Amino acid sequence: MDIRYTPEQTAFRESVRQFLQTAVPASVRDKTHQCLPLSKEEKQQWQRSLYAQGWGAPSWSKEFGGTGWDAIERHIFEEECAAFGAPEQLPFGLKMVAPVIQKYGSKAQQDRFLPRILSGEDWWCQGYSEPGAGSDLASLKTAAVRDGDDYIVNGQKTWTTLAQYADWIFCLVRTNTEVRKQEGISFLLIDMKTPGITVRPIIMLDDGHEVNEVWFENVRVPAANLIGEENKGWTYAKFLLGHERTNIARVGRSKAALQHVKAAAARQIGNDGQPLLQDARFRDRLAQVELDLLALEITNLKLVSQEGSRHAPGPEASILKVKGSEIQQAITALASQVAGPYAAARILPSDPLHDLSAAFPESQEHMTAQYFNYRKTTIYGGSNEVQKGIICRMILGL
Template sequence: MDIRYTPEQLAFRDSVRAFLKEVVPAAVRDKTQQCLPLSKAEREQWQRDLFKQGWGAPSWAVEFGGTGWDAVQRHIFEEECAAFGAPEQLPFGLKMVAPVIQKYGSREQQERFLPRIISGQDWWCQGYSEPGAGSDLASLKTTAVRDGDDYIVNGQKTWTTLAQHADWIFCLVRTNPEVRKQEGISFLLIDMKTPGITVRPIIMLDDGHEINEVWLENVRVPAANLIGEENKGWTYAKFLLGHERTNIARVGRSKAALQLVKKAAAGQIGNDGLPLLQDARFRDRLAQVEMDLMALEVTNLKLISQEGSSHAPGPEASILKVKGSEIQQAITALASQVAGPYAAAHILPDDQVHELSAAFPQAQEHMTSQYFNYRKTTIYGGSNEVQKSIICRMILGL
């Protein structure tokens, strides 16, 4: 594949750069580049800015308010946003539930939910994983029992990212316990303000509040919020997971992170008195990751150019998920190697961190703060072991 940009694509890239320079605040850019959490207001403002520009949903079809960009334009946009330090758009509404609503939702559901997603009015979270149903998602136990025009939902969801900010949650629920487990699942949209919903934080090792437990106790949900047909939710869930796995590739973000590692390694002095970037073993590791990332970029472009917003990515999305997550972990490991003994700076008190940074500017403690967080990338969206099984069965025919 020839990925050299045409004059038209270069002009588009210039327009993206000009837009980013105009609208992304310096404070937000700094936080993004330092892997610091953004506030809800900062994330919502970014989506509003994009919506105002007409770029609120790069991957949506024009009929739903999307840009109509082709695969290369979407790739350029994401790459430039990452390189500049712009925030990532939250995927839960735009890239996960929205494609499901567009393909399987009713016209009323599309008109009700999609405009509020693209404009940033509604923040969504994902209600898939449960304490006993992670990689084996079909074993979920949250129930939804029909009661007139409503469903009564009871159960627990876990690892729910940013649920503390969410207005809505899309949930997989069991509506028929008597059939094979994949056949008794439905897909419900639930207002987080509904009585009976409790969000409990899961505090991580770095004291961050990114994930949550969501408890649902006799939560009354209108049957009008059912997507598609009852007991067909597993089909919709697989469609959504295909989009999620494609998004996990995160080529642009990985390229930006790798450049940061290279810049830091050029200034880091190793035990031999030479810059770490001149160390043969480190350079070999860096080159391998960079080659893997180049291959992933080409593969990603091929796959996203074949799919549309109403078509599920095929099993090839599992390749993107596996390689994308492994590359992200490899980059954070390289960053930790660059920081050396200062890699632990993120667990020290702020005053000691400032002292370390002043004494050793190349410490770049913010680069390694992601190391432990990124251990999750090979698990969410379907663990890499499961993805490799999908590749073997559905692509290699083994």
């Protein structure tokens, strides 16, 4: 695949750079580079800025208010945002539930929900995982019972990222217990302000509040919020997970992170008095990750370029998920090696290893937290073991 850029694509890259210079406040960029959490308002303001520019949904078609960009333009945009230190757009609305609404939702649902996702007015979270139903998602037990024009929902979701901020949650719920477990699941959109919903924080080892438990106790949800047909939610969930797994590749963010690691390794002096970057074993590990990332970038571009004709990511998305998550973990391990004894402490702007704090913008404040936080990447979106099974069955025919 030829990844040389045309003059038009180079001009597009320059326009993105100029926009970032004016649209990302210095305070937000500093927070991002220092791995400090952004507020809900700061995240939503970034989406509003993109929306005002006409760039609110890089992956959407123009039919729904998106940019209509091709795969290369989307890649350039994400790469430049990562390198500059712009916040990541929240994926739950834009990249996960929105494609489902666009493909399977009614016209009324599209008109109601998509504009508010695009403008940043509504913050979404994902209600998939439950205790006992993570990788085996089809075992979920949260129930929705039809009662007139409503469903009454009872159950629990867990590991719900940023639910403490969410206006809406898209949920997989069980609507039939008499059929094969995959065939009795429906896809509901639920207003988080509905009586009976309780959000309880899950505090991580680094004292961060990123994920939550969400409880539903006799929550009344209008049947109009059902996506598609009742008991067809497993089909819609698989469609959504294809998009999620493609997004997990995060090529642009990994490229930016690896550059920060290399810069820090060039300055970090080892026991032999030489920069760590001159150490043959470290350099070999770094080179392997860099080659893997290049191969992932080419594979990612090929896959997303094909989406237009196929309308949805296929099983190849599992390849991106597996390799992308492994590369992210490998980069955090390299970063921790560069930091050495500093890895367990917060890296301050005055420290010579400060570049490392920009390696993973959405992580916590110190290297140990970053390392452990990224252990999750091989689990969420479907564990890598499950993805390898999909690759064997659906691509290799084993």
